[in-house]
Amino acid sequence: MNLTFTEEQDELRATVRQFFADKSDEQAVRAHMNLPSGYDGDLWTQMAEQIGLAGLIVPEEHGGAGFGYKELCIVMEEMGRVLACAPYLATSVTATNALLQCADEATRNSLLPSIATGETIATLAYVESSGCWDLSEVNMRAQSKDDGWLLDGEKGWVLDGVAADVILVVARTETGLEVFRVEGDAEGLTRSDLPTLDLTRKLAKLSFASTPATKISEGDQSEALERVLALTVVALAAEQVGGAQACLDMAVEYASTRLQFGRPIGSYQAIKHKCADMLVEVEFAKTAAYHACFSAADEPGELLEAASLAKAYCSEVYFHAAAENIQIHGGMGFTWEHPAHLYFKRAKASALLFGDAAHHREALATIVGL
């Protein structure tokens, strides 16, 4: 596996980076994160329309850009770098992958085109009140009623769950784990935002009370859903790399210009060596994330291993980089007005989302036979 990007991919990165530099600087992020939905609708539309991000991995036949996971990795990395607020992970990664992996053709035909245009926000709901990210902990049972289905119970930690137009719900039937489509405005559905640690990504709790749902899968989806989750953490790992790189850049920039005792603080080994260690970790994290994205694209047999490896490693690296960035900034890094805390909170939240480092190290150990 040759872990380098093509010229076209480098160009995509440049385009995406420029786009977010223009549209999602720190001031914009602070404005967007305070909006009720947690993102700016105009920016979302521009992401979809101007550079085709919403439907990046939606196949062309469904109106998407038809790109693969390497391109998605680039986009996630660039969004992570600036903490872009958007329901991207929910709709363009997780829900899109769930539709591609699990949904029947009719559903794909009906949802993917409007996801690609950015008109439809979709998300996946599977975790329940225990907060456990294992699919085996899904206990919700779907009841068939007439020619439809009803859902009862709760789903937690749903990405952009309040903003979503469509929720893909994982629930059990006699055949196993299946995926259901629930409309955002469905009867008996109550949605509430969690007060999140991370200000830049919304999570919701959803309560279902005899909520009508459409089953969109056929037969047990356990394996397909494992792949969906693996693909999700691969994208998240790429996002983490972008965030970690931003923290390193910020720290190096500050250490080069902040003077104490008549010298730039970056000239002191205490700071310089911290930055060097961060550099090593960030480069390794890039390797991990790229390897996972390239596996997703080219070596599906390696996906689960590469995904857990990347999520385990990148989670810790991002957290460490975000924490060191605060430390290197000293008191300033601890203030609300400095962006360091936004990265720190995102780092911790993304480490916890979809299973933390220890969770994925264990998964990896099992896969490689330790």
Place this chain on the structure above:
Amino acid sequence: MNLTFTEEQDELRATVRQFFADKSDEQAVRAHMNLPSGYDGDLWTQMAEQIGLAGLIVPEEHGGAGFGYKELCIVMEEMGRVLACAPYLATSVTATNALLQCADEATRNSLLPSIATGETIATLAYVESSGCWDLSEVNMRAQSKDDGWLLDGEKGWVLDGVAADVILVVARTETGLEVFRVEGDAEGLTRSDLPTLDLTRKLAKLSFASTPATKISEGDQSEALERVLALTVVALAAEQVGGAQACLDMAVEYASTRLQFGRPIGSYQAIKHKCADMLVEVEFAKTAAYHACFSAADEPGELLEAASLAKAYCSEVYFHAAAENIQIHGGMGFTWEHPAHLYFKRAKASALLFGDAAHHREALATIVGL
């Protein structure tokens, strides 16, 4: 608990330190460790006779100095500081404690006085071929024969097992774990030195083939032996502290005098901060070891917790200090002629002896109810 030493104890420390500075400098240690027995008989006699170390915790009624665990802690710390080669841990700590905790009066009367004079070297044998330090893994069964007992099987990792005149063997009977006395020259006993990682402490493998033994305990000794092992690791923790402090001192001394690029290397933060971190750890390790020794002396109810806490912490600190000492010395620290490696090997070996840090963290977790 007031973790300070009395003036008398400080004087004991000064005496012991001076004694070992005179008798056990680096050159002496290198000579002693190469002797077949692993220690110098003359030095051992002097330790016993001149400053009463061999019988330090042997009660006065049995001819010992009648000191307690605080004094023992001081001696172990000072011996650890210079890597003194002597069967001290075997005979004056472990075997003595085993006799005090488990043995019948006749045995105590017969053995303790000659242990106190240094004439008898004794040791405790309990670990078997699995290498597990838990008493529950003792499987050897003693067979009663006429009015005596016979032992069959193997014991490993026995401190000074070849040099010992008397071996206290833990084996099972119908009543539970009991302690047996076996003479060093007993029939059917084969003893062989392990080629040890640590050059300064001998370990042996003992094979018993219908070896005659005397049972010296009455009834199950599990709890008493747990205390013996706890007391052993407390002493070992104190020894580890002495070694760690020696490594810190050595590193600081070298960092102050070694110049590179026209400056002492200790003026560079990379080295200075390493030393500062070692200082914190060594001070914490002292606290841990002293607390454990003081608990052994004054708060027996706290012994097991304090012992595991100390062994877990001091093992890691010593290893870290010994490793950093090599690093700070650069290439020189990696040579045979420099003493850094002797400490490094002792540090790793003492970390593994009687259960490593993870083992004792788990024991502690169980004790405090985690």
Place this chain on the structure above:
Amino acid sequence: MSEYRSMSEDEVRERTRALLEKIHPEKSDSVTFRRAQYDEGLAWIHFPEGYGGLNVSPKMNVVVLDEISKHSSVVYNDPPAGLIGIGMGAPVLLTYGSEELKKTLLPRIFSGEDIWCQMFSEPSAGSDVAGLATRAVRDGDEWVVNGQKVWTTVAHLSKWGMLVARTNPDVPKHDGLSYFLLDMESPGVDVRPLYQITGEAEFNEVFFNDVRIPHEYMFGKEGQGWRVAITTLMNERVAIGGAGPRKKGGGSISQLMKLWSEREKQNLSPGQEAVMRDRVSRLYIETELLRLTAQRARAAQKAGNPGPEGSVAKLAQADINKRLWETAVDILGSKGLSFEAGYELRQSAGVDASSTEAFAKYQFLRSRANSIEGGTSEIMRNILGERVLGLPGEPRVDKDVAWKDVPRS
């Protein structure tokens, strides 16, 4: 301050009872009672007579409090916002203040009527406190101050501020500073809350725009400000270094153990449980050692034989605390993703302790400052390396150089 005169504990208790006979806490408000306590010399008992003390050993201060608590269900402790004035302001005022200022202000400090704040740190002078840039220029009998301070606790409540400013930029940094007592109500003083990562503002920024201070409000001589300030800073470092709880298993580890015992069991596989338990056990060890090392340091100090064990607490605690609260959030797992307290910007000193879970999440954020405030861990390592271990210092580029010629950001 010279020798203390000797006074028996009994006499101190007697004098305290005499105070209580005159005025009883249960029947008066805090200000009235503490003013009377001051008048009787039972405020800072080691201060001279007439200044809130009796010139006896400071050990006797606790005796006064003990005696009051024996006879009253109400005990007026030092008001929290008043701590800086009581602990740092009063000694400085006593040593350097004019007779008039001492007589007027000491009772008001003790009574809690006047809150004091300390204004040393500046945005450009963090670890390098003495490099501060706030300028004071003499104008007749007054000094005109311009500049900015930061990390100023209780500034928004303060009547008086202890201010260090640069009065001479042409000499090396330590030599050009002077120490002032500033009336915080003076024109040109602008106090703004400084919000932190938690949304709280424990601190303020203070801006000075042509603020005028009478010359007689200078403490110590012109150019001696660093010397006056240094004692205060030392007190702060000791205070923040803290000692941890005195009780076994107390303090933060008890919160962690509570979270651990109440964890969602199905959230973790047995393997993950074991890994996490090892982390908690490690933190149990370290917090115990923090506590016991402080105990050992106190005992050694008491025995007149203090060693390095007293110097390591600040550095160790910062690191342990950060890891402890990070572990707490990891135990919470997905629940750690929500932050119920919310982030409304607010100016309060209160910690959300409504639940262990909420407290842990707050501390997870708040503890990140532990390795910065009161001396960064990097500076603490320098201090341990140089002052305790005796390692050589680094080459200095700002030594013996006029402050104005030292590069700064």
Place this chain on the structure above:
Amino acid sequence: MSEYRSMSEDEVRERTRALLEKIHPEKSDSVTFRRAQYDEGLAWIHFPEGYGGLNVSPKMNVVVLDEISKHSSVVYNDPPAGLIGIGMGAPVLLTYGSEELKKTLLPRIFSGEDIWCQMFSEPSAGSDVAGLATRAVRDGDEWVVNGQKVWTTVAHLSKWGMLVARTNPDVPKHDGLSYFLLDMESPGVDVRPLYQITGEAEFNEVFFNDVRIPHEYMFGKEGQGWRVAITTLMNERVAIGGAGPRKKGGGSISQLMKLWSEREKQNLSPGQEAVMRDRVSRLYIETELLRLTAQRARAAQKAGNPGPEGSVAKLAQADINKRLWETAVDILGSKGLSFEAGYELRQSAGVDASSTEAFAKYQFLRSRANSIEGGTSEIMRNILGERVLGLPGEPRVDKDVAWKDVPRS
């Protein structure tokens, strides 16, 4: 060296086959065959004609080897002890040596008849290599050398040594060095094994006592020794930095996994098992990332777009390796207490690989040097911080100062 001339792979293969027709490895000894290979310009194919090369791209060197291995069951690779001469000595000799030396020595280097060693490091000059103190003083047509070198691989086998010595102590350190080729059999050269923590002597100390070197054995001009040496040092750093195995799960992690799978199960409680498994999993991740990062670096280099990924390997590998072998010994547990290989002092380059267990114990000790040899991890962090991240350097006390006036230990 200027432009290479172009030559097709086919032609290289053809020339190799021509060599094999003249002389076949299966029917000759190594020296004879490699001398013939040299004569045909197939030794260092990128060297000029007449000097063991054909002046074509160095990429073609592997083609030669490949073609030989296609037609011969015996392949005479570079002799291990000859690597320094072949990799570092030959290029230096080619660039700086006299015509006579080149003609005489290049074939002997390639054939393995002459072993070369490199003598830069000194006891007093570790990280600060250019601060070295071995003196060379001119005496007519000769230089007289006194001093000591250390960490000299294969010195005890060497005929020739590349020596850097100080010829002028009155100028800053880099400017006063000269580079010599030293006949190791000269009177006054004393080579002694330097035993390591493992009991092995991989290296030597070399002492010089009035050793005389003819002036024409100076490589480069007087005072240019550092420039001549620097290329060699760079090659060494790259070589030691290494790249890890190219195969997934290969190299040291495979040994660790083997020890893990063969562990004594009853030795660890389930909890300790889980904690240890987490450590092994972490090391699996890190060794994989070491391997894949090297791959990424090679790919980026090939694409002409090298980034920082190529610079981090040395630092990362040292740390990972040390932790990996420490973990191995911890898995062995009590068995880690014995060291079957023993510590007899011996001069060999062999690793005890008689069993995975013995190998692990040896590596546990040997790996401690990984963060020292070829540039300490502290120096590597400086390099990453300054050269890759662009952070400013420290104040220098030895810059622009005559070497003799710089303090040294």
